[in-house]
Amino acid sequence: MPIADEFYLMTHDDVSGDSRLHAKAVGFGLAAALLAELCMLDLVRPAAEGVAVRNAPPPPDALAARVHGQLLAEPQLHPVRDWLTFLGLSAESDIAVRMTAAGALQLVETRRLLSVQRRYMPVSVNDAAWPTARLIGRLRRQEEMSVEDRILAGLAFATGLSTTFAWDDVRGRKLSSIIAVLDEPVRVLIAETELAVSKAVAKLT
Amino acid sequence: MSAPPSSALSSALAADRLGSASVASFALTAAAPLMVIGGVIVAGWANVQVIGFPLGILLIGAALALFTFGYVAMSRHIRNAGAFYSYISQGLGRPAGVAAALSAVLGYNLLQVGLYGIFGAAGSGLLAVMFNVEVAWWILALVAWLAVTVLGLSRVEINSKLLLVVLVAELAIVLLYDVVFLANPADGVSFAAFAPDNLFIGGALGAVLTVTVTAFVGFEAPPVFAEESRDSRKTIALASFGGLGVMVFVYALTAWALTVATGPDNIVAQSQEHAAQADLMFVLAGEHLGSFFADAGNVLLVTSAFAAMLSYHNTVARYTFSLAREGVLPRSLARTGARSGAPVGASILQSVIGLAVILVYAIFQLDPFTHLFFWLGMTGGFGVLLLLAGTSVAVVLYFAKDKRGESLWTRVIAPVVSALFLIWAVQQTVRDYGTMLGTGDDHAARWILPGLYLLVAVIGVVWALVLRSTKPALYAAIGKGVEGGKTEVAPAEAPKVGV
Numbered sequence: 006m007p008i009a010d011e012f013y014l015m016t017h018d019d020v021s022g023d024s025r026l027h028a029k030a031v032g033f034g035l036a037a038a039l040l041a042e043l044c045m046l047d048l049v050r051p052a053a054e055g056v057a058v059r060n061a062p063p064p065p066d067a068l069a070a071r072v073h074g075q076l077l078a079e080p081q082l083h084p085v086r087d088w089l090t091f092l093g094l095s096a097e098s099d100i101a102v103r104m105t106a107a108g109a110l111q112l113v114e115t116r117r118l119l120s121v122q123r124r125y126m127p128v129s130v131n132d133a134a135w136p137t138a139r140l141i142g143r144l145r146r147q148e149e150m151s152v153e154d155r156i157l158a159g160l161a162f163a164t165g166l167s168t169t170f171a172w173d174d175v176r177g178r179k180l181s182s183i184i185a186v187l188d189e190p191v192r193v194l195i196a197e198t199e200l201a202v203s204k205a206v207a208k209l210t
Numbered sequence: 211m212s213a214p215p216s217s218a219l220s221s222a223l224a225a226d227r228l229g230s231a232s233v234a235s236f237a238l239t240a241a242a243p244l245m246v247i248g249g250v251i252v253a254g255w256a257n258v259q260v261i262g263f264p265l266g267i268l269l270i271g272a273a274l275a276l277f278t279f280g281y282v283a284m285s286r287h288i289r290n291a292g293a294f295y296s297y298i299s300q301g302l303g304r305p306a307g308v309a310a311a312l313s314a315v316l317g318y319n320l321l322q323v324g325l326y327g328i329f330g331a332a333g334s335g336l337l338a339v340m341f342n343v344e345v346a347w348w349i350l351a352l353v354a355w356l357a358v359t360v361l362g363l364s365r366v367e368i369n370s371k372l373l374l375v376v377l378v379a380e381l382a383i384v385l386l387y388d389v390v391f392l393a394n395p396a397d398g399v400s401f402a403a404f405a406p407d408n409l410f411i412g413g414a415l416g417a418v419l420t421v422t423v424t425a426f427v428g429f430e431a432p433p434v435f436a437e438e439s440r441d442s443r444k445t446i447a448l449a450s451f452g453g454l455g456v457m458v459f460v461y462a463l464t465a466w467a468l469t470v471a472t473g474p475d476n477i478v479a480q481s482q483e484h485a486a487q488a489d490l491m492f493v494l495a496g497e498h499l500g501s502f503f504a505d506a507g508n509v510l511l512v513t514s515a516f517a518a519m520l521s522y523h524n525t526v527a528r529y530t531f532s533l534a535r536e537g538v539l540p541r542s543l544a545r546t547g548a549r550s551g552a553p554v555g556a557s558i559l560q561s562v563i564g565l566a567v568i569l570v571y572a573i574f575q576l577d578p579f580t581h582l583f584f585w586l587g588m589t590g591g592f593g594v595l596l597l598l599a600g601t602s603v604a605v606v607l608y609f610a611k612d613k614r615g616e617s618l619w620t621r622v623i624a625p626v627v628s629a630l631f632l633i634w635a636v637q638q639t640v641r642d643y644g645t646m647l648g649t650g651d652d653h654a655a656r657w658i659l660p661g662l663y664l665l666v667a668v669i670g671v672v673w674a675l676v677l678r679s680t681k682p683a684l685y686a687a688i689g690k691g692v693e694g695g696k697t698e699v700a701p702a703e704a705p706k707v708g709v
Binding site for chain 2: 027
């Protein structure tokens with residue numbers, strides 16, 4: 006399963022499909038997860054001066070290809086935070102659409118008095134709970150973690166998700182050692198996500 | 211920052227940015243004109259017993275306009291949600307910056323807590339007039355406290371459009387009152403309120419100046435939005451000067467109209483008579499407009515006090531959060547709610563302080579209007595005056611190192627004149643603090659309240675020096691706000707971000 010899909014499952018309730026984070030944090034976190042997917046394919050490289058993109062054939066996945074195309078279409082470098090904001094505007098629904106096509110989510114319509122409420126709900130509660138359970142288990146048992154798991158752990162911390170799972174024992178030294186082995190671009194991405202989420206807390210708008 | 215229009219990213223982000231009108235309305239909603247005149251200025255007349263507040267408003271308005279030139283110029287070069295302390299850090303050094311940060315937390319805290327007093331006093335007066343029920347002020351204050359606490363933790367901001375509607379309604383009713391007051395003078399349309407003789411009175415001038423500065427609190431908000439504004443050069447300047455202009459016009463006109471309605475010689479006595487319920491304006495207007503317009507104004511005063519209370523609560527909480535994340539305050543205050551995105555740690559601290567103050571005032575049966583709203587509110591205003599003076603000096607020193615393309619007027623003349631005026635105002639206030647509180651110089655509060663700033667300033671400087679020797683990286687980042695905060699996930703070399 007792509008990183009962004011797993012992070013979507015982590016950031017949403019495994020039964021109701023409701024978000025576990027506030028809207029800005031979900032947007033930033035999922036945008037970062039999408040960029041992380043492209044990082045893993047070596048197509049983009051987040052750095053201090055901006056997100057560099059490699060002109061290469063588009064990846065097979067349609068959403069990843071679209072994001073790659075959006076990066077290629079920009080005439081200049083943009084800072085990581087601007088990409089997080091921009092991609093964050095639509096990341097949640099884009100990923101939900103991809104996951105629905107893959108059969109992980111289903112669009113459920115509930116009739117209300119005047120409107121129809123649409124929401125994405127996990128098809129299988131067990132599958133939806135798996136990424137979080139796997140990550141927490143590996144952190145607790147201090148097992149070897151894959152690069153993807155490390156990125157997910159970093160994003161969970163960056164978005165504040167770790168506090169809802171009471172991962173506080175994982176913060177601090179252990180967490181920094183989990184992230185430290187990641188490549189520089191991914192670490193920049195995680196740090197910028199954390200910064201964007203914190204700035205959203207400190208701001209009125 | 212500017213990018214060719216062909217960029218999908220740039221145009222999507224630009225669509226989200228704020229224009230001058232939105233930024234100015236954020237500033238004015240925290241200001242609440244009815245509360246400023248009906249609460250702050252009327253209480254000023256009652257306690258200081260000087261007629262010349264309208265002239266004081268013009269004087270402070272002019273000083274703040276001069277101040278704004280340098281202040282807005284700083285916002286073009288330093289982006290931070292905690293404008294005062296980050297400017298002071300950059301201009302006067304980090305120890306002064308930490309002292310300013312703690313003073314700001316204290317000052318805005320006092321302003322917020324003081325609002326529980328006017329809400330309780332005006333609310334219980336309103337219930338008595340409209341429904342003939344007697345409710346103790348502190349019960350209403352506790353209800354407001356509970357609402358503020360819950361809304362603060364769930365990060366609910368009152369919808370900005372609703373705030374704007376209430377603000378427009380307030381302005382309309384204030385201007386209607388002004389017309390009525392001026393049309394029905396007690397003894398001719400007198401300009402005595404603007405006569406220097408009625409302001410420059412030894413032992414009272416400083417009190418008038420601080421009360422007036424308190425009335426203008428909120429005008430300093432626009433630079434906080436620099437990063438989210440459409441055009442950081444024009445938007446913030448326009449919002450700052452525009453907001454200040456509206457405030458000066460409405461406040462000076464209304465304060466003067468009130469003196470005309472009562473007759474300049476009676477304004478002090480009338481204010482004293484109505485201070486406890488904060489209803490002087492409404493009683494006077496009711497004589498000519500009938501009870502509907504009087505009650506409408508009274509209701510708006512109570513609702514705007516609540517809106518201001520919540521807005522200040524959230525402002526203080528965000529400010530505290532930024533300082534905690536930066537490492538200047540304890541890290542536990544940087545705790546946030548994942549689901550709400552609220553600065554939970556800081557918000558709880560603010561609520562605990564509010565509850566403690568309300569309970570102390572209720573138990574010791576202190577007066578909510580005089581001892582809570584006025585004493586603590588004015589002490590908060592004095593803190594803002596200190597920050598304004600410090601920031602003026604910081605502007606001069608900041609641009610002395612590097613002109614950064616700013617004009618002589620903006621970086622030297624205007625800030626030097628405003629610094630001299632504001633420092634003089636601070637000195638006058640310290641001298642006249644007893645007059646302002648209405649206690650004379652024998653009461654301990656006269657020294658304790660302004661002395662709090664000296665205390666936190668000393669703590670701030672000492673703490674900054676401790677940080678310098680123990681945590682140099684943290685010390686170096688002071689004044690950068692959230693940007694400066696280091697966390698476990700930061701890469702060894704934190705990404706440099708363009709300012």
